[in-house]
Amino acid sequence: MARDSGGHHDPLGTGLTPVDPAKPVAPYIGGKRNLARRLTAQIEATPHTLYIEPFVGMGGVFFRRRLRPRCEIINDLSGDVANLFRCMRSHPGALVELVSLQLQSRADFDRHMCEDPTTLTDLQRAARFVYLQRSAFGGKVSGRNFGVRTDGPSRFRASEVGADLIAAARRLEGVTIEQLSWSDCIARYDRAGALFYLDPPYFGCETDYGADLFGRAEFAAMAEQLGRLKGRFILSLNDRPEVREIFAAFDIEAVDTHYGLAGGGARPAREVIIIGGG
Template identity: 75%
Template sequence: MFSTPNIPVQPVRPVAPWIGGKRNLARRLCAMIETKPHDLYLEPFVGMGGVFLRRRVRPRCEIINDWSGDVVNLFRCMRAHPGALSELTALMLASREDFDHLKRQDPTMLTDLQRAARFIYLQKLAFGGKVTGQNFGVRTDGPSRFRPSQVGEDLLAAARRLESVTIENLPWADFIQRYDRASALIYLDPPYFGCENDYGADLFGRDQFEHMAEVLAGLKGRFILSLNDRPEVRKIFAAFQVDSIDTHYGLAGKGAQLAREVIITPR
């Protein structure tokens, strides 16, 4: 069924923080992905690519997706125009006034490149990597989180990684329905249960978890799903293998807080 071996790739840093990013679990998740034979890799909730960009091997075909227009626009600009995007971000400095000005802008009135540069800037400087309700974050123990030279290096590295990747902007269920097949492995990283609006209103509702369990039960391919460990999550996905894993969450200046997540796979 699986015709090609995995191809080595260079891991890449995500270009900006993302609330709910998988930095602490990425190594374990990437190792799990590597052990699952597949010719097609699918990621319906790619976010900033916290798992996708950190993988060390890839199959012959990869397709990533996010329902956020800002995320998809950024990935497309990183792939197609990394030099021009780097030039735009090189003109930016870490400033509360600039942050508030860009936050007030309507991204739909900007060019794709301007929109992508704005998105990177806000995500890099937003306290805790928040997507909604952003506040200007200041480090008092090191250099600013927005350093144009580092942003430019990360953009160019991401561009090389994305050269052969297809990027979609679909609702997660439509994305899976379109691309699911026996040779596919799907990694799902939806919003945490109880935090559905953290990525924007109307992007993902709590009712979607029940629907997700139904979709996963009917897949042709394989899947790995990561979520926060909640009794409701365990009940909704009780038909599958649910394994708990200890991790920690943390915001700048607030320290780390122990937490537990679950990794859900077919039985």
Template identity: 60%
Template sequence: MVPLHLSPVAPVRPVAPYIGGKKALARRLAARIAAVPHVTYAEVFVGMGGVFLRREARPKAEVINDYSEDVATFFRVVRHHYQAFLDMLRFQISSRTEFERLAAQDPGTLTDLQRSARFLYLQKLAFGGKVARRNFGVSMGRPARFDVTKVAPMLEDLHERLAGVTIERLPWSEFIRRYDRAGTLFYLDPPYYGCEGDYGRELFDRSQFVAMAGQLRRISGRFILSLNDHPDVREIFAGFEMEEVGLRYTVGGMANSQQARELIISN
């Protein structure tokens, strides 16, 4: 049942995997988000939208943010240039040679459409949804990972879901300052503690967790933050509510699954 302060919305599958995408935790997080009264939903590290897109209810205003230029450009292109973007992908196939060629390209030399096509292709084919130091992924006994006949309807769904959504590319701290209001609910999914370089070392470093905790203690709005359970994380975010969640993560098949603990931290 959708809370009175929200409107129903159909969940949408993320178009490509993204490391730390929260698939296993998305249902629980979506329920926690829906239970908090808010006028504006603001997601600080959206990635490929693993939580944002799986929600079944939304408030009047939604804002997504990611300081990765690839991510922010991708969402803007899908929202504003969906048909032209789809045309660029129409004849693309899964190929190790093409993957390695695109991985070697400097995305700064490309147009927004080219950059987004490169980003989506690499994310679809990269092992484990890796962003930094990508490797070509092969799943034995499964069809090729990049199939435009499957990608096209997913992009159409994403295009429609992004209607009315504000897309930002700001450092996390500036984004929080800009959108902090009494009626704002922030969801934060920063890099795992100890794995800060997984998204590119220039985007986030370990020292920023202390700054994040300090800023969240001063905001006017509400927040929900998901992070791996680590003694340092518990110390840094001491004083906030913490829910411990046990999960099983799988990368490259059940043979590589492993138990993990996450914390859902909130004010």
């Protein structure tokens, strides 16, 4: 059995070492649950020494990976997302304690929705974000609505959330957390041996994560920047003619999946996995 330079087991001789997967701590629209197995297999089959996610969201792919390189970077321009991960890594016990005080209540949901997150402490802001994402219908970020289940327990159960937070916090040990634009993140960490997994908003749904976080014109800028990459990349998007045209210079594979908000059924859909780089 091979070992990396730090003495960690490397059973496949790939430079990657085993890691226990964890569950994302909250639902997130576009969370890639249905494609995670395929994407993680593709990531783990691609040689790399540095792994970067410029759009980590709730880590739907990041946390489900079973092999990791020695260096990992996660990034999201959302202040709520970046703050949550920093608090999870640095103060998991205190965060779990705050989360445990929450109840599934429409009144509490409405109260948190009225709060300005920038006026809260970092821990309060993180607990608020977890609560809203776990309580909202379908993991929506923009235009959240209180979600009610009539076929089982409530969406928010403090003990379950606490266990997920602790497991995910353990996984974040040694991981660098950034809050950059996707373009600045790529520019900062691009080098030989780097692998970027990009999960931007779907084409046609650019404002689903907030009005000012991503614009449609950025897809063309992304294709141009990825064309100059020293490392490698894997990009997942919805299958649209515009997407195929913008990223036509790279390898594009269509994948059948399905879309559907929690409790709202599902409908067949197709996505593309785009691969390229140096």
